[in-house]
Structure formats: C-alpha cells, structure tokens
C-alpha cells in the first residue's frame with residue numbers, strides 16, 4: 086500500500102470501527118455507512134478523496150479491512166470494531182487450532198485470565214502463525230499463543246469468521262490457551 090493509501094486506511098479504521106463521530110458520520114446497526122456520505126465527510130475534514138480513491142484503498146488494502154455491499158452503495162469495516170455493531174456473521178466451525186499473537190508483557194496475564202476482548206467487540210484469532218506474529222509485533226516482542234479451538238467448539242463456544250479471514254470469539258478461557 087502506498088503512504089497515501091496507508092493514511093487513508095488508518096482514517097477509515099478510525100471512523101468505521103471506533104469513532105464515526107470524528108467526521109460526523111453514523112454507522113447502522115450492522116456497521117454500514119453510505120459511501121457518498123463517507124466521501125463527503127472525509128472531504129469536509131480537508132482530506133481529498135473521491136470514489137476511485139476509496140475503491141483503491143478498499144481493494145489494495147493489505148488486510149482487506151473494508152468491504153462494500155453488493156451494489157457498492159454502503160461500506161463497512163469487516164472486523165475490529167469497538168463501537169457496538171452486529172456484523173451478522175453466521176457461526177462457523179473453526180479449524181482444530183487457532184493462534185493469537187500478543188506481546189511478551191501480556192502473556193502472564195493471559196495465561197492467568199484467558200484472552201479478553203478488551204475495547205473491541207471480539208477476541209481476534211488467526212488461522213496461521215505468521216499472521217499471529219505480525220499482530221503481536223504491533224505491541225512489543227511477539228509471542229504466539231495456541232488456542233485449542235476444537236475443544237472450545239466441542240464445549241459450546243461460538244466462533245465467527247470475518248469477511249477478511251479473522252476468527253472472532255467472545256472470550257478464550259485460560260484452559261484453552263498454551264504457548265507455542
């Protein structure tokens with residue numbers, strides 16, 4: 086992603102996941118906002134953007150963080166929200182193991198208390214260890230935790246798979262977490 090696209094992606098993450106009020110837009114209950122309203126609102130804060138630029142940010146995004154609806158009148162973030170939205174995802178059966186990337190300083194607390202969603206709507210898990218390393222590197226020395234998702238699923242815990250391939254669940258109790 087170019088520098089410009091990265092900056093726009095960060096702005097979209099902010100307003101489509103956390104603070105729509107920052108540019109004066111609203112998200113509906115499923116996280117969608119009208120594309121023309123988003124474009125107008127971003128221009129209003131002095132950041133020039135048109136439909137072609139927005140499409141470029143969405144389609145070249147390294148994690149496919151944002152998605153249009155079918156007729157491209159609406160846009161939303163595919164996961165990562167802290168505002169209260171329902172993504173309307175169907176429960177999915179996870180692969181036997183999933184991974185969570187975190188930083189060394191959080192490990193003791195996670196092994197003690199399990200994985201908490203903190204400010205977001207879900208705990209985020211990945212299907213591969215490389216992604217987990219990248220996620221963990223954002224906060225310090227990365228540590229990969231293995232989640233026994235097969236046992237969790239067998240015991241009635243629900244998992245969702247976001248449109249961009251992130252596994253989501255509510256809480257991972259400590260007995261399902263171990264160091265890689």
Ligand code: HQG
Nearest residue numbers: 150165186187188191194195198199200201203205209220
């Ligand atoms: C940690 C990025 C202490 C948890 C990524 C994490 C992801 C605990 C932090 C997405 C804990 C929360 C989400 C406990 C959890 N004690 N620390 N009991 N339970 N934690 O950012 O998973 O680039 O809300 O390990 O790629 O890091 O934004 O979650 O370090 O997919 O698209 O609390 O954000 O995607 O941090 O990242 P976050 P996350 P984007």
